[in-house]
Amino acid sequence: MKIIKLRHPYKQTEIPTEKVVLVLGFFDGVHRGHQKVIETGKKLAEENQLKLAVMTFNQHPSIVFQKLLPENMRYLTSLEQKERHMAELGVDYLYEVEFTSSFASLPPQAFVDQYIVDLHAEYAVSGFDYTYGPKDIADVKHLPEYAKGRFETITVPKEEDEGEKISSTRIRELMAQGNMEEVTNLLGYTYEIEGTVIHGDARGRLLGFPTANIKTKSTVRLPEEGVYVSELKVGDTWYPAMGSIGHNDTFGAGRELTVEVYILDFHRDIYGEQVAVRWNHLLREQVAFDGAEALVKQLKQDEVDTRAYFEKRNA
Structure with a gap:
């Protein structure tokens, strides 16, 4: 797959000359609904011997339209994760358009x-539900008018799943x-995040549950607080683990949010x-325990439950 990054106005020399099936969308999460759209494009491309292209944006449009700070957006997939999903779905060209004010101001x-x-x-x-401007003049119903044949x-x-739309929301x-x-x-796949292992306060090691402290970008969307x-x-290896x-809060209020992972039977x-x-x-949800002893007792039970989960899954 070739990734082509475009900034408005782009140069025509940046665009491959081949005819394509072009799939349009932002695709945060690349969920089953998105996959259906891309697979539809893939089938068309194969039937007509064309290349499959997808166009997405480097950031969410609301950053421009609602004047949000880019670091305050929380994505289901990073751009890098999105790229990997697209490659797996058989996309030939992935256009990543910078969503700037000048691009956003384009008439339909x-x-x-x-x-x-x-x-x-x-x-x-x-x-x-794709739009490329104001909904009343730039929805999919109006697209044939602008296409002009x-x-x-x-x-x-x-x-849909169980009668309800599959959506990022x-x-x-x-x-x-x-x-x-x-x-x-x-x-259609297990949710995952990416980050870097950093040094923490080493409290988990003292408790008998040494954890990998994961530093994530501010734009990563985390699940609800809890133990997972x-x-x-x-x-290239996935290890069974217990994530928090x-x-x-057991060790005091007002502490920063952390992502910690205790890897089963792992000593590196x-x-x-x-x-x-x-x-x-x-x-379970996060709770403040009365002290380290009560926390350790619960962590031991969490480990038992985690091992049971993988034993059942792998049976």
């Missing part, structure tokens, strides 16, 4: 001319509840490693 016709026609699209594929438009209906709500089984169902059945990826998101030093963490199942 100019957007279609410059970012669909000039990208050599034979077909433009999108979800039913230069490309065909394909609209993919909403993908719904997934974020489920994450806020700690319902990771349903998050996994709607994503997790997995941690070091290098919380403030360590991994400080400085770039790792990934999967969040499989919420064991």
